[in-house]
Amino acid sequence: xxxxxxxxxxxxxxxxxxxxxxxxxxxxxxxxxxxxxxxxxxxxxxxxxxxxxxxxxxxxxxxxxxxxxxxxxxxxxxxxxxxxxxxxxxxxxxxxxxxxxxxxxxxxxxxxxxxxxxxxxxxxxxxxxxxxxxxxxxxxxxxxxxxxxxxxxxxxxxxxxxxxxxxxxxxxxxxxxxxxxxxxxxxxxxxxxxxxxxxxxxxxxxxxxxxxxxxxxxxxxxxxxxxxxxxxxxxxxxxxxxxxxxxxxxxxxxxxxxxxxxxxxxxxxxxxxxxxxxxxxxxxxxxxxxxxxxxxxxxxxxxxxxxxxxxxxxxxxxxxxxxxxxxxxxxxxxxxxxxxxxxxxxxxxxxxxxxxxxxxxxxxx
Amino acid sequence: xxxxxxxxxxxxxxxxxxxxxxxxxxxxxxxxxxxxxxxxxxxxxxxxxxxxxxxxxxxxxxxxxxxxxxxxxxxxxxxxxxxxxxxxxxxxxxxxxxxxxxxxxxxxxxxxxxxxxxxxxxxxxxxxxxxxxxxxxxxxxxxxxxxxxxxxxxxxxxxxxxxxxxxxxxxxxxxxxxxxxxxxxxxxxxxxxxxxxxxxxxxxxxxxxxxxxxxxxxxxxxxxxxxxxxxxxxxxxxxxxxxxxxxxxxxxxxxxxxxxxxxxxxxxxxxxxxxxxxxxxxxxxxxxxxxxxxxxxxxxxxxxxxxxxxxxxxxxxxxxxxxxxxxxxxxxxxxxxxxxxxxxxxxxxxxxxxxxxxxxxxxxxxxxxxxxxxxxxxxxxxxxxxxxxxxxxxxxxxxxxxxxxxxxxxxxxxxxxxxxx
Numbered sequence: 001x002x003x004x005x006x007x008x009x010x011x012x013x014x015x016x017x018x019x020x021x022x023x024x025x026x027x028x029x030x031x032x033x034x035x036x037x038x039x040x041x042x043x044x045x046x047x048x049x050x051x052x053x054x055x056x057x058x059x060x061x062x063x064x065x066x067x068x069x070x071x072x073x074x075x076x077x078x079x080x081x082x083x084x085x086x087x088x089x090x091x092x093x094x095x096x097x098x099x100x101x102x103x104x105x106x107x108x109x110x111x112x113x114x115x116x117x118x119x120x121x122x123x124x125x126x127x128x129x130x131x132x133x134x135x136x137x138x139x140x141x142x143x144x145x146x147x148x149x150x151x152x153x154x155x156x157x158x159x160x161x162x163x164x165x166x167x168x169x170x171x172x173x174x175x176x177x178x179x180x181x182x183x184x185x186x187x188x189x190x191x192x193x194x195x196x197x198x199x200x201x202x203x204x205x206x207x208x209x210x211x212x213x214x215x216x217x218x219x220x221x222x223x224x225x226x227x228x229x230x231x232x233x234x235x236x237x238x239x240x241x242x243x244x245x246x247x248x249x250x251x252x253x254x255x256x257x258x259x260x261x262x263x264x265x266x267x268x269x270x271x272x273x274x275x276x277x278x279x280x281x282x283x284x285x286x287x288x289x290x291x292x293x294x295x296x297x298x299x300x301x302x303x304x305x306x307x308x309x310x311x312x313x314x315x316x317x318x319x320x321x322x323x324x325x326x327x328x329x330x331x332x333x334x335x336x337x338x339x340x341x342x343x344x345x346x347x348x349x350x351x352x353x354x355x356x357x358x359x360x361x362x363x364x365x
Numbered sequence: 366x367x368x369x370x371x372x373x374x375x376x377x378x379x380x381x382x383x384x385x386x387x388x389x390x391x392x393x394x395x396x397x398x399x400x401x402x403x404x405x406x407x408x409x410x411x412x413x414x415x416x417x418x419x420x421x422x423x424x425x426x427x428x429x430x431x432x433x434x435x436x437x438x439x440x441x442x443x444x445x446x447x448x449x450x451x452x453x454x455x456x457x458x459x460x461x462x463x464x465x466x467x468x469x470x471x472x473x474x475x476x477x478x479x480x481x482x483x484x485x486x487x488x489x490x491x492x493x494x495x496x497x498x499x500x501x502x503x504x505x506x507x508x509x510x511x512x513x514x515x516x517x518x519x520x521x522x523x524x525x526x527x528x529x530x531x532x533x534x535x536x537x538x539x540x541x542x543x544x545x546x547x548x549x550x551x552x553x554x555x556x557x558x559x560x561x562x563x564x565x566x567x568x569x570x571x572x573x574x575x576x577x578x579x580x581x582x583x584x585x586x587x588x589x590x591x592x593x594x595x596x597x598x599x600x601x602x603x604x605x606x607x608x609x610x611x612x613x614x615x616x617x618x619x620x621x622x623x624x625x626x627x628x629x630x631x632x633x634x635x636x637x638x639x640x641x642x643x644x645x646x647x648x649x650x651x652x653x654x655x656x657x658x659x660x661x662x663x664x665x666x667x668x669x670x671x672x673x674x675x676x677x678x679x680x681x682x683x684x685x686x687x688x689x690x691x692x693x694x695x696x697x698x699x700x701x702x703x704x705x706x707x708x709x710x711x712x713x714x715x716x717x718x719x720x721x722x723x724x725x726x727x728x729x730x731x732x733x734x735x736x737x738x739x740x741x742x743x744x745x746x747x748x749x750x751x752x753x754x755x756x757x758x759x760x761x762x763x764x765x766x767x768x769x770x771x772x773x774x775x776x777x778x779x780x781x782x783x784x785x786x
Contacts (some may be wrong), residue, residue, distance in 0.1 A: 052442055052467050055783055100765065113771055114764065136770075201615050203547070226613030228716055228760070235464055278679045314612055315760035333778065 051334035124281035153290035164251035193309035254288030392426035396451035402431035460668025466742035486665025499669035501704035567662035584775035589768035597764035665735035
């Protein structure tokens with residue numbers, strides 16, 4: 001027998017082999033159901049693969065990505081009336097020429113052909129800057145998804161921490177509250193979304209009835225999911241409520257790993273409540289906090305069932321999300337290639353953000 | 366995401382194959398797939414036809430396999446990929462051209478004259494060939510109450526003289542002014558999906574537009590043409606004037622709103638007629654679709670039967686379909702689940718559609734107003750774009766932009782699929 005190397009103990013090779021053997025079922029399943037589909041999606045995003053088609057798929061290179069990500073800009077001056085003055089609406093705002101004339105088969109603007117307005121900004125003077133995209137729905141889905149993550153991740157994490165500290169007290173019946181707060185997590189998101197549709201219902205929903213009662217009728221019923229200005233916010237609120245219990249439990253487990261002796265020492269030193277939190281609790285939760293931020297961020301990026309059940313991306317694309325669009329394209333439009341392209345984009349996007357989070361939260365030496 | 370479902374279906378297909386092998390007989394077995402699992406009445410009706418057919422001759426023996434409707438189309442697609450399609454299967458009317466184009470189905474070879482008397486909506490034709498035929502059709506009408514219409518001095522339209530666009534609009538405004546209803550009409554925007562194309566596409570067609578020009582095939586110029594924009598503008602005005610509930614309508618309101626008296630009128634299908642009849646009885650009338658200029662139109666085509674392209678026994682499969690087209694079976698289906706029978710003879714034999722029956726008008730509607738959805742393999746994609754355009758317009762999006770977007774998306778889909786050739 002060869003002499004064991006200085007770093008591994010006798011029998012380490014065998015242990016490693018049996019270790020590999022034990023993880024192999026999980027590894028094989030992951031490869032089969034997660035890595036392989038991803039590789040397939042990656043390959044398909046460079047083809048024109050259809051869900052159903054007698055025609056063979058062809059390589060199209062970056063066409064899918066180009067179609068998805070292409071943007072253009074156009075600066076327009078207001079229209080002039082007969083006297084050469086800028087034409088104005090009744091309320092005094094200038095009238096701009098229709099975008100349709102520039103974006104639909106206009107030989108002078110081939111780069112803008114078939115693009116649509118994404119948003120516009122007021123430019124110098126009366127001019128207006130239009131940002132156009134060839135896939136406005138994708139752009140809106142991207143912005144909505146990022147917005148969702150930016151709001152949901154911190155709010156959900158903070159609420160979960162507050163709840164965790166509330167229920168981390170040795171009170172009688174505290175398990176009852178723990179159960180109540182955790183309940184939404186074990187209910188399927190689809191069911192929760194259906195229930196919240198009733199809560200948000202425009203004319204006779206629970207929320208409107210409640211607001212009306214509390215304000216003695218001063219607050220008029222709001223069609224929460226039916227108007228672009230409130231739909232995404234409504235979905236955010238509901239998502240936070242649904243997911244907060246899970247992260248509360250994670251925080252709670254973090255809280256309970258902090259040794260009681262530290263709190264005793266702090267009490268002996270005469271520390272205030274805030275000082276205890278700042279210098280004992282929060283440092284003790286460091287790793288939990290990192291875990292929670294990473295997990296919430298990734299979960300929030302996969303926003304899908306609530307959209308599918310509650311708004312299907314509407315009204316006016318105000319609640320489109322990347323995953324919803326991926327499914328919509330792949331299955332609804334039978335365009336597996338387009339759906340794959342979104343999935344690959346989302347993967348790279350989330351990967352970049354996770355790496356960024358890793359870097360920001362690294363142990364500083 | 367993709368692989369596990371495929372895998373599950375393969376298991377299902379394997380199971381089916383084993384099931385088929387275990388029951389081999391002297392008669393040649395024909396496998397048949399049907400979308401109606403979970404409805405015992407439908408199952409008994411189908412089983413009855415199959416039993417009669419198997420007993421009527423010695424050559425063939427049909428064996429039925431049922432699927433839940435939501436899983437049916439995907440199961441067929443998976444089976445086609447695996448080369449395991451049954452001999453006989455049913456197919457939703459507007460999807461049929463897609464399946465014919467994808468070579469899942471072969472043209473039917475029925476005896477001459479077998480479907481001459483059938484309602485046009487029950488015959489699935491693509492590229493000049495009949496691929497499928499249905500034992501029933503469905504039809505839409507405006508559900509209304511005579512008492513409400515007469516109280517508001519609104520003319521009750523007839524099949525020969527339906528409301529014009531102006532009359533329809535005026536009726537809605539009058540009903541709104543009466544102040545007795547939450548909304549004058551419920552169009553059912555709560556029902557997402559195919560309902561939009563099925564129920565509202567005919568309004569567009571009645572304006573003189575269409576989803577796409579099947580001859581091109583091209584949507585630009587047809588969907589977003591003059592008639593399309595005119596339709597879109599009217600459609601948007603329904604919502605800005607609060608004449609109908611918008612896209613956030615709840616499913617419960619859609620089901621019960623008319624029956625509870627919250628809506629004065631309701632645009633709905635014959636399948637929803639029985640509960641409304643039960644509530645309003647003789648006061649209930651089914652009004653024909655308004656004429657928006659190019660004739661009154663309603664959607665046509667429901668589930669139909671076809672023969673798979675890979676069937677080894679197309680002769681037997683055709684024999685079974687021809688057998689099932691007997692009037693007594695059409696009538697049995699109608700009595701069992703309230704659908705419109707495909708022939709006048711069968712209609713006369715039913716409870717609801719016979720002369721003087723409470724739903725007789727639907728048969729006439731189907732015969733007179735039914736308009737097929739664009740018969741193209743690109744329908745599935747186009748229908749989704751149309752739904753989105755209608756939702757966006759209803760929610761205040763610019764009419765021309767929404768239609769342009771839909772037309773571009775449909776044309777892009779056609780291009781990606783080599784025009785479905």
